[in-house]
Amino acid sequence: MDVPERTAEIATPTPSQLVSASARDAGLSLIRNLSVPKAFPDASLEAQFLEDHSRRFCAFRRASALLALTVWICFLWYDFNFGRVSTALEPVFMEIMALRVAGIVWLVFVMSLALRGSFATHAASQRVILMGVYGCNLLLLLLVAISPRPFNYTWYFVGLYLVFFFQFGFFYLKSMVALSAAVVTFSSIVLLQLTIRILSPEDFYMGMFYLFNVVVIGHGVCVHAERVSRERFAAERALGVLNNELLTANVQLERKNLDLLASKKDQDTKTRALISLKEQQTLAAETASREKSNFLAAATHDLRQPMHALNLFLQAAAEALRHDDVTEAARLIDESGRSSVILARFLNAVLDLSRLESGRVVPRYHVFDLTLAVSEVAEQLRPLAAMHGVELRLRMPRTPVFVRSDAHWLGRAIANLVSNGIRYADASKNILPVVIVGVVRSATRTRIDVVDNGIGIASEHWDAIFQPFFQVGNAEQDNDRGLGLGLSIVNAVVSMLEEHRIELKSTEGRGSRFSLEMPICGSPLGDTAPRARGDTADYLEVPLEGLYVVLVEDDSLVRASTEALLVQWGVLFDSASSFEEFEQILGSIERYPDLIITDFRLRDEKTAREVAKLGAVTLGRRCPFLVVTGEPAATIVPLACDHDVLSKPVSPAELRRQIASLISGRSFAETALRC
Incomplete structure (x- = not known):
């Protein structure tokens, strides 16, 4: 069969596709912002929300009503000062003043209703606000009807915009109620235009166009405000439930504390223990948060290094190819591959450690021959040992050693311990660097020993080496000597696996011994003969x-x-x-x-x-x-x-x-x- 020739094409969105996607997203967002929020499925919960909403904005609605009255008085003053000197408004000046005064009287009446205690309820507040809205709209339409052109449009019709601003923005009505009031006003204007032509055709179409836009924008604002209020009510209700549970738990704790009062000595002891435990938990939480922040900072820093090198190598290789220097380009591409390998190894290590520490990894236990697992890890790492000039030796029992563990993660832990011993070999010594990997069996447990004659670890660093990104003797952060995550992954794996533990013995300048111990499990197939060990290298x-x-x-x-x-x-x-x-x-x-x-x-x-x-x-x-x-x-x-x-x-x-x-x-x- 011939090898098919294929051209790698990277699927890149076309400009038309990007525009189409953006338009679709914009349309969906517009529909959502203009869609009336759904009521709560539970009628009683919806009633509670409406009452809570009315109480929450009661004071603001009263202030808005007072502001509306102030605005109306200002327009009365404006009409009085400019209308009396206008020859065009002189025939209807008194009627205009009468409607303005009627508006003040109406708004004062509405304000008096708003100051009552019942205004805090949903039904009363909605009724009073709609009375004010419809009354002002009616008076403004009468002003439009009796005023000559163009004053009926430029002075009075635009007042409807202000009413809509208050209706949609200041009174926090339900979006459906506010929209219904706007539709009623809109329909009334159309009806009046068809019957008595209150505006010239040009002013009518222009005014209705602007009024329609005010309604759409105001409706969007009102929908957003109602949606925020509903989400806040739901969140506060959920918080209230949690608070009730907390109060219940506190009551139960109080009862237990009362029982402890029978013994003064026991009470003091337990109180001190609780205080100490709280301090320990707070300290543990602060430490965990600080360690996580340090981990992210170190990971971000170390991840940028190979990425930076990879970009520079690739750019340099491209420049070499442009100058027809194939040899140099090949060398630079090899270096790019090395940076890519380091980047992949680092990323995998960070992801593995994150999954292990988050508890999302569930061990998959199997029974298998531990000697085969150790042998395969050793064979895989022989090229690394040869590259560092380290002799890798195995010490295995002649018979299989069956254990119950997670083969994948246990193999990762063994590989990390062995590669750690190889990378930290002491080349300054006259003797040959050696890493010995052995399996030692006892009656009920078995132990994997990884022994090296490398640089060793000072006793003050024994706990720190299991922390992420901590490396002994690698201040220059040489990636060839590891990423500082291997022992952290080993520690996380051992903590995850049942009845597994790790032990460290080391002398600075002489070498280290890591011992990974686990229980022995009987062979599931009786006396199983060991498999032939393949050389994975x-x-x-x-x-x-x-x-x-x-x-x-x-x-x-x-x-x-x-x-x-x-x-x-x-x-x-x-x-x-x-x-x-x-x-x-x-x-x-x-x-x-x-x-x-x-x-x-x-x-x-x-x-x-x-x-x-x-x-x-x-x-x-x-x-x-x-x-x-x-x-x-x-x-x-x-x-x-x-x-x-x-x-x-x-x-x-x-x-x-x-x-x-x-x-x-x-x-x-x-x-x-x-x-």
């Missing part, structure tokens, strides 16, 4: 040319980069961006896949489980699966097939090693047996 040398792989990945960027890597390895492949495309590929392939690589979570709520089931049914036989996902590996539900899980980001070497391991049938995951 050799997997990088396994040829992949000619393999046929089916890739299922819905992210176009990840899919394109994986395709490019498979092409360089000489792997034949078909790729699918969705579950439907994968189904089409299975229906047309002429060769059984050697491996299926898939993301765990795909579009349309499909997962790797559906991919595995479809592959087994269509192909008629088991096919190895490799799940490469952003999900935590420990949370992936086991598939009904041979599979391994890699957490993104994955280095090319790790991906190649896992592919070679699966096709060779020697994946470490097969050694784990459920208890």
Whole structure:
């Protein structure tokens, strides 16, 4: 089968798509801001809200009514001073003054009703406010009807805008009530225009246009105010429930304290204990908050370093290619890869530590041979030991040692301890740096010892080294000597696993010994013979040319980069961006896949489980699966097939090693047996 040629295209939204999305979001937001808030489903709760709303804004509504009266008096003064000297208004001057005075009398009457105690209730306040609103609107429409043009529009019709401002903005009416009052006024103006033509056509259309906009804007403000009030009422009610529960708990505590008064000595002792406990909890909370802040600050700082280096290396490589310096460009790209590996390792470590400390990781216990797990970790780290000039030795019992633990996280803890011993080897000594990894068995427990003759750890640092980002003898923050998170992850893993504990013994300048201890578990299959131990380092040398792989990945960027890597390895492949495309590929392939690589979570709520089931049914036989996902590996539900899980980001070497391991049938995951 020929290798398909594919061009990686990054899906970038077009300007029209961006405009369409922005318009859609704006439309949805406008609809929400103009939609009347729904009442509470419980009628009694809705009644409580209305009464609470009226009491909350009672004083403000009274002040708004007084302000409306003041504004009306100001307009009376304006009409009196300018209307009496206007020849156009002289014929209707007295009628205008009469309507203005009537408005003052009406608003004084409304103000007197607002000052009553009953105004704090919902029904009374709404009735009084609507009386004032409708009365002012009626008087203003009469002023518009009797005044000559253009004064009926420029002086009096615009007064309706002020009434709407008060109606929507100052009186905190229910949005539906305020909108209904505005619709009534709007309809009245239209009716008067059709019957007696109170305005010229030009003034009518212009005034109605502005009035409509005032209504829309005011309605939006009123809707927002009511929604905020409802949310606040709901929050306060929920807080009240919590307060009641707290009061109940306090009452129960008081009763217990009264019982303690029978013994003065016991009361004093327990009181001091409670005070001490409270101080300890406060101190623990402050310490945890401070440590979390320091952790985030350190993580942000250390994450920027490889990102900065990666950007500079890539830019320098691009410059070298523009100058046709291929050799220098290749060197810079290699350096970029190194920065990328450091960045991925750091990100994975931070995410692992965060998940472990948050308690979201649930251990998946299996019974497995501990010697095989330790051997595989050692083989994986031999290249690192060779790079640092460290001799890695194993001390294993001849018979299997079965333990019940989480194979994934225990393997991570062992790897972190061994790599920590390798990275902190003391090159200044005349003797050869050595790291010894041994498994020691007793009657009921077993212990993994990681011993090195490196720089050692002073006793004052024994507790601090298990804190994130603390490193002994690495003030320059050399990433080659670790990220300062390995022992933190070990400590979190040991705290999570049942009956596991870690012990440290170290002498500064002579080396350290970390001991990871756990209980022994009987073999689930009796006297099981040990498996042949494969050298995982050799997997990088396994040829992949000619393999046929089916890739299922819905992210176009990840899919394109994986395709490019498979092409360089000489792997034949078909790729699918969705579950439907994968189904089409299975229906047309002429060769059984050697491996299926898939993301765990795909579009349309499909997962790797559906991919595995479809592959087994269509192909008629088991096919190895490799799940490469952003999900935590420990949370992936086991598939009904041979599979391994890699957490993104994955280095090319790790991906190649896992592919070679699966096709060779020697994946470490097969050694784990459920208890």
